[in-house]
Structure formats: structure tokens, C-alpha cells
Amino acid sequence: MGSQLNPCLAFAGNAREAMEFYREVLGGELDLGTYGDFGSPEAPDGDDTKIMHSVLSTPDGYTIMAWDVPERVPFNPGNNVALFLGGDDLVLRDRFEKLSVGGTVTLPLAKQSWGDEAGSLLDKFGISWMVNLANR
16 A cells, blocks of 8 residues: 555644544545544543544545544644645635635635745634645
């Protein structure tokens, strides 16, 4: 099978909401597992409905994972995490707009010096996104 690298995002209790939002934007299948499902005693705030493991697999081949961190795990939203969406599919423009709802655009999606359209944003969950639409 080889190896693969997937981003895994940490949240302070709103992983379900974030992953459902990303599914709306990116499409695909979302699998959610709670602390209660796994029988773990470490649920944040003792709430066993919090997410212990989730995976979003999109039709474009993206895989994003996420969880709600327990108290023993340091939590710094958006710290050193950026998700990169790139390619030549014009749907990336729409995804940039949808991801920016409730967030902050840090670089508007526009033609850049290297010839591609690119932009960046912080979504409403504090996650950094970079989008690059390759020049055709």
C-alpha cells in the first residue's frame, strides 16, 4: 500500500461542526467516531459525544482527519497548520469563496506574479487555507 500523508486537525470541541462544514465545501464521505464509540474515558469535558476520530474522503482524492482534543493535549487553533488546495479545476474558486464565509481572507484570490491565481484565508474555525488555481 505504501505511505500517505494526511492533515489531522485538532479542535476544542467543535470538530463535528468543522468536518461537516468541510464536507459541504469539498463533498465526499465523512466518517465520525466519538469518544463514546471507542469507549475512551478521556472525552473533552467528559462529553463522550465529542469526536475522537474523523475522516473526510472527497471525490477529488483529498483526505482530512480531525478530532476534539482531550484536556491533556495542548490546543493552539491554527498554529502551524495550513491546508493547500491546488490544481487547474475552476471549482477551486467556488471552494475559496465558501471556505471564506465567516472567516478572514488574508490574500484575495487573484492572479499572482507566477501566473496562477492564488489566495489564502483563515476559515471560521481558525484553520489556514491556501488555494492555487494553476494557469492553463
